[in-house]
Amino acid sequence: MTASLSIDDLLDAINETAIISETDINGKITFINDKFCDISGFDLKELLGKPHSIIRSEMHPSEFFSQMWETLKREENWHGDICNRKKNGEFYWVNNTIIPIFSNNDGKTMRYVAVGFDITDKKRIERELQLRNKEFDSFLATTNGFCKLNLDGHFLDIGDSFYTMTGYSEKELRKMTLIDLEVLSSDKTKNIWMKIQKTSKGAKKILKSFETDFKHKDGKIQPIEIIATYNHPSQHYFVLMRDISERKHKEIEQNNTYKQLHHLQKLESLGRLTAGIAHDFNNILSSVIGFNDLSKLAADDLPDENALKEEFIYNAMQIENASKRAATLIDQMLTYCRQEVETSATVLDLKPVLEKIYGMMRGVIPKNIAIKTTLSPDIFINLDETELYQIIVNLFVNARDAIEKPQGEISLSLNLSNIVSAQRCSACEKVIQGDFVEIAVTDNGSGLKAEKISRIFDPFFTTKEVGKGTGLGLSVASGIIHKAGGHIIVSSILNQGTTFQLLLPPQKNS
Ligand SMILES: Nc1ncnc2c1ncn2[C@@H]1O[C@H](COP(=O)(O)OP(=O)(O)O)[C@@H](O)[C@H]1O
Ligand SMILES: [Mg+2]
Secondary structure (H helix, E strand, C coil): CCCCCCHHHHHHHHHHHCEEEEEECCCEEEEECHHHHHHHCCCHHHHCCCEHHHHECCCCCHHHHHHHHHHHHCCCCEEEEEEEECCCCCEEEEEEEEEEEECCCCCCEEEEEEEEEECHHHHHHHHHHHHHHHHHHHHHHCCCEEEEECCCCEEEEECHHHHHHHCCCHHHHHCCEHHHHECCCCCCCCHHHHHHHHCCCCCCCECCCEEEEEECCCCCEEEEEEEEEEECCCCEEEEEEEECHHHHHHHHHHHHHHHHHHHHHHHHHHHHHHHHHHHHHHHHHHHHHHHHHHHHHHHHHCCCCCCCHHHHHHHHHHHHHHHHHHHHHHHHHHHHHCCCCCCCCEEEEHHHHHHHHHHHHHHHCCCCEEEEEEECCCCEEEECHHHHHHHHHHHHHHHHHHCCCCCEEEEEEEEEEEEEEEEECCCCCCEEEEEEEEEEEEECCCCCCHHHHCCCCCCCCCCCCCCCCCCCHHHHHHHHHHHCCCEEEEEEECCCEEEEEEEECCCCCC
16 A cells, blocks of 8 residues: 655645745745745745845855856756855855746746755865865875885885885885884874874774874984875775975974074173173273272372371272273173274184194193194184184183083194084074184083073173173174174083084185
8 A cells, every 4th residue: 555645745845855935036035935944044024025135145256146147037947056144144055946937928937936955064075075185185296105004004015205214125114113113202102103093993084194203214303294094995004104304494494593583682682781881880990990090199199107008009009900800891891792892803824823822821721731732724714813812712711610620621623624514503503514714622621501502602691600700701702703704613511521613714815
């Protein structure tokens, strides 16, 4: 026995599922069904007599609607997907058929009936898939490594570029698993492998790309981006990789540029502050020296029998000596600010200049500290000789101060050096490469912690007790060396010693 379907049942079923509307020939709404109200959020009263365009979204260009009207004017059915706007502003997609209804009298179009179905979810999935595919396509275009893995992470197939990327040969890789290439995170979790394994579970067939690091055979850390997929029937993972070292490198460079800029701004404001203090201090010191000279003259004029005469003169000499030390400090501050001191750079023949400095320092550095020199001849730079003295003397004094053991050693070397692998200046953090004159001072003293190295060039940074250090020596040195187009590299091992390499552009002897 078969149940017969009544017209009413059929209409009910259509009404439940289809979005139905009717308009007059000008597009004004004359009817909408409940489903239309449900989905659009409008009620019948709000829409009756209104143009159908009230629910238009901005998803379609105006040609879309003019073509639709042209079709309808030709008295043909229009069929297509259309995106409308709900009362609350959200969009919804309808797969619509618009049918012109003709008059029984003259056969002309009287009204239009639109019957549609909600396809919002289908459209969303389509869009997501499109985006995914685009992502996948662009990944494929720049991929430079791929491999196929079994369920334990063993390599089944390996793309040629994977060997360059990892540094291992095919034979070596065949004995390894992907886990052997991982850089384990601090909590020792196997990140890459865990993430890749997840692709076999759940609905996601393609793993969203992620960034991680590989251990290259030579020990280098290789930053990569990975995308993976799991093939269920054959039970293997297909993994695509691309080398992102360059991008990472650029990110680091950019970060460093910001840091350098910040540092320069800090130095500039400190410079201005220092210059101000130094000027004021200079004025005060001039009057101290002036009045002290007057007191000394007055003391000189006292009769010799006066018991206080000698004491007055002695005190005036002490004030004079202290004032001289203060004046030297002001000089250093002003040098740091580069406002007062005019320097005259000349081409210096370094070997004899450094020998002179060595001779001078030998007299000053205690005998328990040996000084070794290795100085190559005929090396020239363009610098003010006094400034070079100031820099090297400070490096020697710093080295002496860092040596606490009974047997110390300081070495001074001079040679031409070619910096091949890019190194960074410890003061300005720029990458240095090329040919330089290298003057190096090495000690076997206390050494410096890595985090301190970035601070020792800051003006007024000192770890010495009051009266022993000004904290200006290295900051002045850095200013002079950089102005001359050079850089400084500091390498240090705690409790073993420190090397300061001054790198300067070589000059021809003219
Ligand atoms: N050879 C070195 N070994 C260890 N620490 C050093 C060395 N040279 C410099 N330093 C550190 O750098 C700081 C700054 O040096 P500097 O600018 O010359 O100022 P100062 O010598 O007046 O303290 C020193 O106080 C010291 O902490
Ligand atoms: Mg010093």
